[in-house]
Amino acid sequence: MNQAEQAPSISGIAPVLELSGIDKEFPGVKALSDAGLRLYPGEVHTLMGQNGAGKSTLIKVLTGVYTPDRGSILLDGIAIEPASTLEAQSLGISTVYQEVNLCPNLSVAENIFIGRYPKRRGVIAWGEMQQQARLLLAQLNIELDVTAALGTFPLAIQQMVAISRALNISARVLILDEPTSSLDENEVQLLFGVLRRLREQGMAILFVTHFLEQTYAISDRITVMRNGVREGEYLCRELSRLELVNKMVGVPVDATLQVENVVSVDAEKPTNKLPLLQASGLGRKGALLPLALTIHEGELLGLCGLLGSGRTEMARLLFGADKADSGSIKINHKEHRFSSPREAIAEGIAFCSEDRKHEGALLSLSVRENIILALQARAGMLRALPFKQQAALANDYVKCLGIKTDSIETPIGSLSGGNQQKVLLARWLATSPKLLILDEPTRGIDVRAKLEIMDYVSELCRKGLAILFISSELPEVLRCSDRIVVMRDRKACGEYQRGELDETTVLQVIAGEVA
Numbered sequence: 001m002n003q004a005e006q007a008p009s010i011s012g013i014a015p016v017l018e019l020s021g022i023d024k025e026f027p028g029v030k031a032l033s034d035a036g037l038r039l040y041p042g043e044v045h046t047l048m049g050q051n052g053a054g055k056s057t058l059i060k061v062l063t064g065v066y067t068p069d070r071g072s073i074l075l076d077g078i079a080i081e082p083a084s085t086l087e088a089q090s091l092g093i094s095t096v097y098q099e100v101n102l103c104p105n106l107s108v109a110e111n112i113f114i115g116r117y118p119k120r121r122g123v124i125a126w127g128e129m130q131q132q133a134r135l136l137l138a139q140l141n142i143e144l145d146v147t148a149a150l151g152t153f154p155l156a157i158q159q160m161v162a163i164s165r166a167l168n169i170s171a172r173v174l175i176l177d178e179p180t181s182s183l184d185e186n187e188v189q190l191l192f193g194v195l196r197r198l199r200e201q202g203m204a205i206l207f208v209t210h211f212l213e214q215t216y217a218i219s220d221r222i223t224v225m226r227n228g229v230r231e232g233e234y235l236c237r238e239l240s241r242l243e244l245v246n247k248m249v250g251v252p253v254d255a256t257l258q259v260e261n262v263v264s265v266d267a268e269k270p271t272n273k274l275p276l277l278q279a280s281g282l283g284r285k286g287a288l289l290p291l292a293l294t295i296h297e298g299e300l301l302g303l304c305g306l307l308g309s310g311r312t313e314m315a316r317l318l319f320g321a322d323k324a325d326s327g328s329i330k331i332n333h334k335e336h337r338f339s340s341p342r343e344a345i346a347e348g349i350a351f352c353s354e355d356r357k358h359e360g361a362l363l364s365l366s367v368r369e370n371i372i373l374a375l376q377a378r379a380g381m382l383r384a385l386p387f388k389q390q391a392a393l394a395n396d397y398v399k400c401l402g403i404k405t406d407s408i409e410t411p412i413g414s415l416s417g418g419n420q421q422k423v424l425l426a427r428w429l430a431t432s433p434k435l436l437i438l439d440e441p442t443r444g445i446d447v448r449a450k451l452e453i454m455d456y457v458s459e460l461c462r463k464g465l466a467i468l469f470i471s472s473e474l475p476e477v478l479r480c481s482d483r484i485v486v487m488r489d490r491k492a493c494g495e496y497q498r499g500e501l502d503e504t505t506v507l508q509v510i511a512g513e514v515a
Contacts, residue, residue: 004036005232007221014077016041016204017062017093017173022071024057031057032068032228039173039204044195046207046215046236049225050248050307050472055208058225059175063095064088075172094166095175102162104151109133111150112165136164139201140194155286156187160194167198174198175206180214181308183286192218210308211489212241212511226250241511248306249474249507273297276466277349277435279318281327287313289491290326295435295468300461302481303470305510309487311470312354315437318468319351320344331434345378348434352424352441354470360424363413367405368394370412370423375430397426402452421453429460436460439470454480474503486510 009015017039024032032054039045049055060066062073064082073080075091082088085095102111109130110117118125118132133146142160150158159179166174176195180188195205195218209215215222219236224247231247273296283290288310295301303311316322318329320338329336331347338344341351353359362370371394376385394408401422405415412423421441428436438457442450458480461467471477477484484501486494486509494509501509 004230005234006038007233007235007238010040010043013040015039015074016076018074019058019062020072020074022058022061022073023069024061024066025069030228032061035071035225035228035230037062037206037223037230038233039206040221041204042199042202043220044199044205044207044218045221045223046209046219047223047225048209048215048244048248049231052227053225053248054228055225056177057228059095059177059206059208062088063093063175089169089171092169092172093175094169094171094173095177096159096162096166096179097177102150102158102165104158105149107147108137108144108150108153108161109146111161112136112146112168114165116168132168133164136168137161139167140164140197142194154187156183156190159183159187159191163194163198171203173204173206175208177208178210178308179207180209180211181286187286188214210306212244212306213489215244216241224248242508245306245507245511273299276332277318278330278333279327280330282314282317282324282329283326284313284317284322285325287322287490288317291492293485293492295466297434297466298461298464299482300458300467300469300480302477302484303468303487304472304474304477304484304506305487307472308490309510310490310492311487312439313490314487315351315439315468315470318344318435319349319437321351342377345374345431348432349437350374350428350431350433350435351437352421352428352439354440361412361420364411366409367398367403367412367415367423368408371397371408371426371430374427378431393430394426397423397430401426401456418450418453425453425456433465435466435468437468437470440472441469442471442473442476450476474506478503478506488512 015038020036022032022035035054035058037047037058047055057066061068064084064087067083080091082091082093103114112133113129118128130146137144137146137160140160140163144153144157150161163174179191183191198205207218216236221233222236222239222244223233224231224244226248275294276297277295279291279293281290281292282288303314305311313322317324320341320343323339329338336343336347362373368390372385372390379385391408397403398405398408403419403422403426405419412420415423425441441453454476457467469477469480478501482498484496485492486506488510
């Protein structure tokens with residue numbers, strides 16, 4: 001790491017693990033460039049960065065999933081080249097992933113010892129295995145019935161079992177990849193208690209998260225990545241939340257900025273527009289803390305925050321893609337509890353997902369087929385839309401959105417990203433929605449296509465369509481939105497009218513430096 005800032009070394013202690021000069025390139029994509037990382041014994045080191053920053057790729061290089069194109073990995077000062085996750089484990093590098101990759105139908109003890117069952121004369125020594133499982137869990141101050149099926153325990157306990165399994169592999173380095181994304185606050189504290197005990201025992205822990213509060217609650221050091229490069233390594237106590245957010249998104253800190261003019265959620269301005277959707281206490285365990293939200297007719301409400309702040313989780317609850325644990329949704333003052341997207345669509349809600357390729361476009365189908373998909377789903381498969389109606393609808397939207405395609409029968413997969421996004425927008429507009437949810441609608445498309453899409457969306461707003469606009473691009477949110485709700489750590493932390501925030505003050509709200 002030649003240019004990235006580096007925190008001081010721990011006096012007299014060498015790093016357990018050190019990655020330096022790591023490059024990794026995929027066809028057309030430079031995922032890592034001169035990236036690096038240092039882990040010391042007895043500390044929790046947090047890896048942070050926006051989506052696409054290179055965190056996952058760096059972990060996959062470290063754990064043997066990917067072979068780096070250049071660079072070195074030193075474990076206790078000795079060069080290693082793990083060629084698989086199994087080889088990385090044998091070297092003492094264990095990973096616990098966001099989704100617990102264990103077998104819920106097997107017992108706790110069996111899950112801890114999968115593939116390494118203790119045996120006597122070729123037969124599994126059940127009593128010995130169960131006793132060893134109890135001892136491993138006792139290291140974490142966890143006491144439970146190790147003969148019970150893993151699936152009978154809450155997710156937090158399953159995470160502890162996964163950590164115990166990692167410790168049973170004699171791990172020197174423990175990597176936790178987004179382990180708290182599905183945990184509630186009490187479960188997070190249980191996990192953090194375990195991590196503190198492991199830190200006291202000398203374990204080197206790499207903690208990957210998007211949550212600012214959790215970062216400052218558990219971290220000793222922080223490495224920030226941006227665009228595949230290590231931006232810097234910092235002592236947690238010496239890096240403010242605002243500085244961290246700025247380093248993640250690439251905006252310089254303005255130490256002289258005054259924020260007295262920032263108006264909080266309590267200073268709402270009157271509006272003549274009627275409320276279309278009202279969410280009250282809407283939440284889902286491990287995804288979104290209960291919140292209140294109102295969207296008016298003909299309003300473009302911007303939703304911003306770091307990845308993992310709860311933006312997409314909110315959108316999925318409003319659309320019925322996920323089921324809320326608490327709260328209610330009212331549309332035109334009538335209460336609804338959506339258990340599926342079909343019910344939300346019937347009430348006039350449309351949702352363009354951020355995952356265009358997996359949750360949006362059906363790449364092998366034509367432009368026409370992709371456009372009429374939601375309309376056909378609402379009508380039901382037994383009431384097929386006449387081909388003439390399909391073609392007329394598709395041609396109309398190709399013309400008014402400026403979709404560049406040779407024919408409405410061209411497979412959407414052969415179109416550019418911007419034109420694919422326009423087709424998906426047309427799909428939902430064809431249903432004549434009351435509320436259109438756009439989750440990162442301009443990600444990965446060129447500047448001209450972005451402007452065309454957002455100008456068209458703004459025109460729809462002026463005609464009465466309500467729009468919830470989610471974007472990581474702060475200038476875009478600030479330019480287009482009538483109101484802005486800022487998200488942080490799975491909750492809404494502020495609501496602002498147009499003009500009350502600029503790019504820097506948004507970051508301050510995200511960092512928690514504005515009440």
